[in-house]
Amino acid sequence: MATLGIAHFGAFLLACLALNLTPGLDTFYILARSGREGRAVGFAAALGINAGCLVHTAAAVLGVSAVLMTSALAFSLLKYLGAAYLVWIGLRMLLSRTAERAPAATRGRGMDAAFRQGLLTNVLNPKVALFYLAFLPQFVAPQGGQPQLALLVLGVSFIGTGLSWSLVLALLGGRIHRLLLARPRLGGWMDRACGAVLLGFGLRLALQRQA
Template sequence: MPDPDTLLTYAAVVLGLFLIPGPAVLLVLARASVGGRRVGIATGLGIAAGDLLHTAMAVVGLSAVLMTSALAFSLVKYAGAAYLIVLGLRALAERGGELSLGPARLVDTRLAFRQAVLAEVLNPKTALFFLAFLPQFVRPGQGSVPAQLVVLGLVFVGMSVVYTALVALAAGQVAGWLARHRRIGRWQGRVVGAIYLGLGIRLALQER
């Protein structure tokens, strides 16, 4: 079980990533704006279900690496930290445009849920993110590594469900705010890039 300090740091980083409107948040907003709150919540639940599957796959894969050797797991952590640094540099280098909600057609809650699950599960960037992100907060000396990965993944999924539900419930206000502050998209890459870059550097150097 991760210690409270690690969980608090992890939750703060996850919350920081959530607060920057990304594709998942914009999808929930678009669905909620067209189909209403229930469709928006169903979309958020679908995204969370997809993330839960990514968590399960990451736990299985990383646990298999750990069984090989502790050195292999350390290499995975450092490779993940390097990947986060690369993501951060790319995000900082990109020229962000104005945020806008993409077109969304009217669908029922079941279809919205299924489409969100498929979109999240079939996104290779999400899979790589989980493989790189979760190990950074694992401490082998604090108990079972697979159990720690499960806890971290469930915290991420739980926070995702709560956050996307709040976004769906306040879709009108959030969409209106984004419409008045479209230029936030120009800062999106810089903020996310800074989070990735800082996290990657900090965690890459933490145990050296």
């Protein structure tokens, strides 16, 4: 990787694995969607989240993420959009009727919705954009002649490790899904719990300040 201007690539991959294994919004969202609607929907959620990571990688390569670091207005606008979206999803889950929670009622539209929501929850989080801008350049060699290419390779590598773990989570959620099929009332409580947690993530994002 030295020829691409990447330093300490092995350490970078280990850091990626540690970061991906740390529970957060992405972990919770994939488990929630796959647990309620099956592993196929969980796979769609995982793809959506990692597609969002691809957007952040491109933004870091192009320097767009730097705008969020220097512009309080841009940071606040994206932050409140992301927070409002999370709160909206959380409230929908909290207030949905029992019939709407049935897996059969959402199976047809679940994959599209899971992908779209996963993508937007990631793209609309300015903290993720700033993370990419702060984390990836640490592994770009100062003497490298193609820093943009190095950033791109590092971003894609991070997405590769993240997608692998996301698919494992979707498979785990699929097992939870089979359990909930036999216990519909438990599924209703899970929806309420998931809605409350997503609502909490949204409120926390709204209260975060620009670093």
